[in-house]
Amino acid sequence: MSHVVSAEPIVEEEDRSEYAGVVRFYELAKHQEWQVRDVPWGNLPPVPEGKGSPERQARRRDVWRSVVMQQLQADVIACEMAAQLLNAAPDPEARLYYSTMVQDESRHTEAWLKLIGRVGGEGERDPHLDKLGHMFLEADSLEEKVFLMQVFFERLIIPRFRLIARSSRGTILEDICNRLAVDDGIHHGAGMAYERVLLEDADGKVKSSLIGAANRMLPEFAKHALWRPKAREFVGSLMETRDRARLVQELEHGRRLAASLGLDVSEVRLPAL
Ligand SMILES: [Fe+2]
Ligand SMILES: [Fe+2]
16 A cells, blocks of 8 residues: 655654653652662671670661561562563653663662671561562552552651661661662652553543552551561560551551542541551
């Protein structure tokens, strides 16, 4: 079939302005990029050093080791999740952005692996984090994956980094937590920007599936946040009242995030705490 082709090819400039937010987070991610060698490995203790008897010190170290283990476990799952997002996203701007997120999660994992090597090696896994990981990885649609991982999880995790950093001043652990709080702020922001674009064309069925996904995820997130491995059981009861109060605020924030994406959150059930 032949067409009459004009000598001047008509280049249709597609309007990509709705992706400007995603592009902005790509540029931010490149600007903020750091390297594992930037962490002052030789100059600071890995985690806070305990005082008192050798038994007491060993017990303290086990507590910190379990904190590091939980973060390592989360970032290994995040590697798989970021790779899924890179593979699933059809839009060039989002693919470019996700290529940086894959690198970030991989770098986070590298830093945690090095740190855990200095505090006794890998330990007990948090079973709730594994369940959350399955929820992200098996979510049906791209909208749902972005929603669960970037809109919720990566936002809800930031106050936890700040909290760990506050209780581990002058250590490698503090340094890494501060870096990750910034990175996950970018991951969350990029997810919000992309989810807005995705939801513009989404039908009611997709939107209500997101509310269902939130209702499955939030109780598991609550269990993850309150979970204590054997090493931390003795601090667990001490912290629990404060932890629960904090968690209620975080979950409420999650609901507001969903509302800000234009979702009908009247059906969101926050877990009873
Ligand atoms: Fe991460
Ligand atoms: Fe992240």
